[in-house]
Amino acid sequence: MTEEKxxxxxxxxxxxxxxxxxxxxxxxxxxxxxxxxxxxDRLIRSEFFTPNVTTLGGPSMPMAFMLCxxxxxxxxxxxxxxxxxxxxxxxxxxxxx
Ligand SMILES: [Zn+2]
Numbered sequence: 001m002t003e004e005k006x007x008x009x010x011x012x013x014x015x016x017x018x019x020x021x022x023x024x025x026x027x028x029x030x031x032x033x034x035x036x037x038x039x040x041d042r043l044i045r046s047e048f049f050t051p052n053v054t055t056l057g058g059p060s061m062p063m064a065f066m067l068c069x070x071x072x073x074x075x076x077x078x079x080x081x082x083x084x085x086x087x088x089x090x091x092x093x094x095x096x097x
Pocket of ligand 1: 033068069071072073
């Protein structure tokens with residue numbers, strides 16, 4: 001298992017925490033109003049949706065997340081703009097105009 005490779009480094013977690021602070025993002029859970037979160041120590045892969053098509057390993061977006069310790073609500077943030085990972089060489093279609 002290469003679990004260590006899949007986990008965010010201490011520096012990446014600090015980058016994520018610093019980014020959250022810098023943006024002034026409130027930490028009240030929108031579901032239970034708790035203020036007790038855990039930063040996810042790895043990234044989620046969010047696959048792009050194509051109507052009527054099921055794809056495995058298609059284009060996706062890496063997401064950093066934080067988990068409410070009370071109700072387990074998951075809050076997600078795009079990891080690339082935060083600087084947690086570099087964009088891979090993929091077709092980057094920004095969508096329709
Ligand atoms: Zn909650």
